[in-house]
Amino acid sequence: MEYRDSADISGASVNQAGGASRGSSGGRLAVGGGGAIIVMILALIFGIDPSGLLGGSTGSGDTQAVNPVTSCTRGSDIQVNRECRWNAYLSSIGQYWSGAVPKVYRATSMTVFTNQINTGCGAATSSVGPFYCPVDQIIYIDTAYTGTLLAQLGAKGGDAAEAYIVAHEFGHHIQNLLGTMAKAQSSSQTGAGSASVRLELQADCYAGVWFRHSTDDPNGAIKAVTQDDLNRIIDAAISVGDDKIQKAQTGSVNQESWTHGSSAQRKNWTSIGFKSGDYTKCDTFSATNLG
Numbered sequence: 623m624e625y626r627d628s629a630d631i632s633g634a635s636v637n638q639a640g641g642a643s644r645g646s647s648g649g650r651l652a653v654g655g656g657g658a659i660i661v662m663i664l665a666l667i668f669g670i671d672p673s674g675l676l677g678g679s680t681g682s683g684d685t686q687a688v689n690p691v692t693s694c695t696r697g698s699d700i701q702v703n704r705e706c707r708w709n710a711y712l713s714s715i716g717q718y719w720s721g722a723v724p725k726v727y728r729a730t731s732m733t734v735f736t737n738q739i740n741t742g743c744g745a746a747t748s749s750v751g752p753f754y755c756p757v758d759q760i761i762y763i764d765t766a767y768t769g770t771l772l773a774q775l776g777a778k779g780g781d782a783a784e785a786y787i788v789a790h791e792f793g794h795h796i797q798n799l800l801g802t803m804a805k806a807q808s809s810s811q812t813g814a815g816s817a818s819v820r821l822e823l824q825a826d827c828y829a830g831v832w833f834r835h836s837t838d839d840p841n842g843a844i845k846a847v848t849q850d851d852l853n854r855i856i857d858a859a860i861s862v863g864d865d866k867i868q869k870a871q872t873g874s875v876n877q878e879s880w881t882h883g884s885s886a887q888r889k890n891w892t893s894i895g896f897k898s899g900d901y902t903k904c905d906t907f908s909a910t911n912l913g
C-alpha cells in the first residue's frame with residue numbers, strides 16, 4: 623500500500639490515549655478460566671459492542687488522557703511518524719463513505735490506545751481487540767494488540783490488513799448510521815446464519831468495497847494498492863473466521879456459537895465487496911447462502 627505524500631489527512635479525527643495507570647478490576651472480561659478468556663478475546667475480534675462483556679464500571683481510579691493527534695497533516699508525515707498511518711486509513715475510508723451515503727453520513731473518530739480505556743460501552747482492555755462502540759460512535763484500536771493479533775492468527779501483517787480492520791469497524795459505524803445495527807441487535811442469537819453473523823459479514827463486505835475505491839481520489843491518502851495488499855486482506859479475513867478460531871482454541875467447531883462467521887464466509891463477503899465495489903451488494907441479510 624502506497625501513501626500519497628501530498629494528501630491532506632488533517633481531517634481524520636484520531637485520538638491517542640496514553641498514560642493509563644495500573645489496571646484496576648474494572649474492565650476485566652467477565653469470564654473465568656484462561657482458555658475461556660482467550661476464546662472470548664478472539665471471538666470479540668472486530669466486535670461491535672462489547673458492553674455486555676466488559677466490566678460495567680469505568681475503572682475507578684484510572685485516569686487516561688485522550689488527546690487528538692494534530693501532528694499528522696500530510697501523507698508524507700507517515701514517513702516521519704508511522705502512527706500517522708491511522709489518520710491515513712481513517713481519512714480514506716471516511717472519504718469513500720461520505721460520498722457513498724451522503725444523506726446519513728456523519729464522521730466517526732478513532733481512539734488508539736494501549737492497556738485499558740474507558741468508552742461509552744464500558745471499560746475495555748486491549749485484549750478485547752479492535753471494536754466500534756455505537757454509544758459514543760468511536761472506533762477503538764489497540765496498536766500493539768492489532769499488530770500481534772494478525773501475526774498470531776497466521777495472517778500476514780502489513781498496512782493493508784490494518785486498514786482492513788479499521789474499514790471493518792468503520793463499516794459498523796455505517797451500519798449504525800443506516801439503522802442496520804439496531805435492527806440486527808434486537809436479536810441476540812448466535813450461529814452460522816444469525817443476525818450477528820450477517821452484521822459482521824456485511825462489515826467485512828463494506829471493508830472490501832472501500833478497498834476497491836481506496837485509490838479513486840487523485841488527492842486521497844492511498845496512492846496505490848497491489849495484489850499483495852488484497853491477498854493480505856483476504857488472509858486477514860480468513861484468519862479471523864469463527865471456525866478457524868474455535869478449531870485453534872478447542873479443537874472442534876461449533877456453528878451454533880458463531881458470532882462473526884466462518885473463514886470461508888468472511889473471505890466470501892470481503893471478496894463480494896471488493897469485486898462489486900458497490901455497498902448495496904453487501905445485503906447479507908437477504909442472502910440465503912452466506913458462502
Ligand SMILES: [Zn+2]
Nearest residue numbers: 668669670822
Ligand atoms: Zn465487527
